[in-house]
Each structure stands twice: as structure tokens, then as C-alpha cells.
Amino acid sequence: MFSIASLWIPFTLIAALGQVARNAMQRSLTGPLGTWGATNIRFLFGFPFSVVFFAFVIAVTGDPVPWPAAVFWPWLLLGALSQIVGTGMMLLAMNDRSFVVTTAYLKTEAIQTAIFGFIFLSDHLTVLKVIAILIATAGVVIAALRPGSGKGFADLKPTLLGLGAAAAFALSAVGFRGAVISVPGVSFVTTASFTLVFGLFVQTLVLTVYLLARAPDVLMKIFGLWRPSMLAGFMGAFASQFWFLAFALTAAANVRTLALVEVLFAQGVAYYSFKQPISARELLGIVLIVAGVALLVAA
Numbered sequence: 001m002f003s004i005a006s007l008w009i010p011f012t013l014i015a016a017l018g019q020v021a022r023n024a025m026q027r028s029l030t031g032p033l034g035t036w037g038a039t040n041i042r043f044l045f046g047f048p049f050s051v052v053f054f055a056f057v058i059a060v061t062g063d064p065v066p067w068p069a070a071v072f073w074p075w076l077l078l079g080a081l082s083q084i085v086g087t088g089m090m091l092l093a094m095n096d097r098s099f100v101v102t103t104a105y106l107k108t109e110a111i112q113t114a115i116f117g118f119i120f121l122s123d124h125l126t127v128l129k130v131i132a133i134l135i136a137t138a139g140v141v142i143a144a145l146r147p148g149s150g151k152g153f154a155d156l157k158p159t160l161l162g163l164g165a166a167a168a169f170a171l172s173a174v175g176f177r178g179a180v181i182s183v184p185g186v187s188f189v190t191t192a193s194f195t196l197v198f199g200l201f202v203q204t205l206v207l208t209v210y211l212l213a214r215a216p217d218v219l220m221k222i223f224g225l226w227r228p229s230m231l232a233g234f235m236g237a238f239a240s241q242f243w244f245l246a247f248a249l250t251a252a253a254n255v256r257t258l259a260l261v262e263v264l265f266a267q268g269v270a271y272y273s274f275k276q277p278i279s280a281r282e283l284l285g286i287v288l289i290v291a292g293v294a295l296l297v298a299a
Contacts, residue, residue, distance in 0.1 A: 008249040009258065009297060011242045016262040018239030023090075025232035030091050032225065037218040039087045040211060043203040044222065045233020046240070050200045053241050054193040063186040066194055072182045076195065079175030080202040086168030093161040105162025110260060111137050112170035114253035120174055121181075123251035129296060133253065136260045136292025143263060143285025173256055177247040192244035200237065257296050260289050 022042060030038040058065065090106060110133050117123035125133075176195060183191035211219050222229055246255045264286060 008246040011246040012258045015239045015242035016259045020265040022235040035091045040207040041229045041232045042236030045229050046237035047200040047204045049237035050196045054197045057193040063190040066186045068183045075178030079172045080199045082168045082172035086165045089161045089165035093158050109166035109170045110257045113256040116174045117252045132292045132296035133257045139285040139288025143282045173252040177252040180248045188248035192248045
């Protein structure tokens, strides 16, 4: 029987696909804009789209504009600021490693999200779900290991950057879920959209002020590249909208584990766009990822 609570599954799949597209767009902008300029793209150009999404949701649902309790804001700041750090570290890692390997580093976030969610939000995880998370994460690690290719885990800097980004994204997921579930009196769609608007506002403000102070020329370059930046911003806001919808319905660890299918999407992008072949080891990792994700959904 259909359940609204089960909508977190398609929401997560849509978000993962949108995120791969956004990451690929941001990667192409890192050269002309630098790491933090490319990072600000998803926030600066995503924020207006989040406002449009929110206005549409309010019009369709008829919900009032919510104003949450004080507990909402610390969770929001944790989510927003951790995501800035994670995005910057992700783009730095992408400069040193292939698109697929960097995505694989990031997906170790599932285990960290489960731990942080249990500690900070008391999110319940069954034994079967923990096993699913471990299997899928093992698949990611196997897919990322490429002995002798210079693209594996041998170099300390990109490894630390990738794993650090994963930790930051895990904290971000927990923070945003904490914010979403603390908005009372309206539908889950409205709470997700409301949280997205303020999350992107904080991120835009922080990074734009930073660039104004440290690299004002980068802001001029951003607006000079407004067309690709607009598309990247839209995809960022689009993906985030569906992440937040999923966070409103289930534990962050469930969402981030199912999101491991992003590695499969990244394989497709790498193969068709960047001409990076898929090895037998990566195929084995993919099998484990699919098995872990299937077990999670079944659980």
C-alpha cells in the first residue's frame, strides 16, 4: 500500500541525480572562478530559485508562512556552514582526483551520517539498516580503489580532503534534518522548502561577504559567467529541495545511504562526458552498492 512516508525513496533518487549534474557543472567552473567562487555558485544562484520553489509550495498547499522556534536556527547554521566547508573541500579534491573517485570519497559520509544522526537526533537504525549501510559503503570504497593508477587512496592530501568533505556533509545532513523536523504546524513540503530558503540565504551571505573581502574580482567573474552559473545554481537548488523533502520523512542516514546510487550516476557522467573507463573493480563496487541500497529499501 502506498505511503507518504515512502516518498523519501524517489525524492532521494531525484536529488542524487540532480546533485551529480550540479557537481559536474561546478567542476567545470572551478578553473575560471577558483574553489570558493565555484562553491558560491550553487548558493548565490540557487537562492532565488529556492524562493520561487517556496512561493509555489505555499500557493499549492495553502500553508501559512511558518516561523519556527529558536531550536531551528542552531540546526540550520550547522547544516548551512558544514555544507560550505564540505563543498569547498570536495572541489579541492576534484582538482587532484577523478570525478568518480572524488564522489566515492564523499559517499563514505553514509556511515558518518548514521553515527551523527544517532548521537544528535536519536535517529533509530535497525541492525539490518546498519548492515546495508556497511555493505553499500564497502562498495564505494572498492569502486574508488585503483591500485597502480595513481587515482586510489595512496595520496594523503586528496584522501583527507575527500574524507573531511564527507564528514562535513554528514554534519550538514544531520543539521538540515534537525532544522526541517523542528518547523511545526505545516506540511512536510513547506517545512523542507522553508528550510532550504533560509539555508541558502545564510550560505550566500557568508560566502559573498568572504569573496567581497578577499577576492572581489571573483564576484565579477561569477556574474560574467552568469549563464552556466545560473544553470548550476538551479540544479543545486533543485537537488537540495528534494534532499530536504527526504530529510522531512526519514532519518538522514537512510537518505544518505540510498544516495550512494549517486556513484552509479557519476560513473555514467565520467564514462560519457569525461571518457573515463569503468574497471572490473569498479563494477564489483557497484554490485555491492546496489546490494546495500536494495537491502536498505527492503529494511
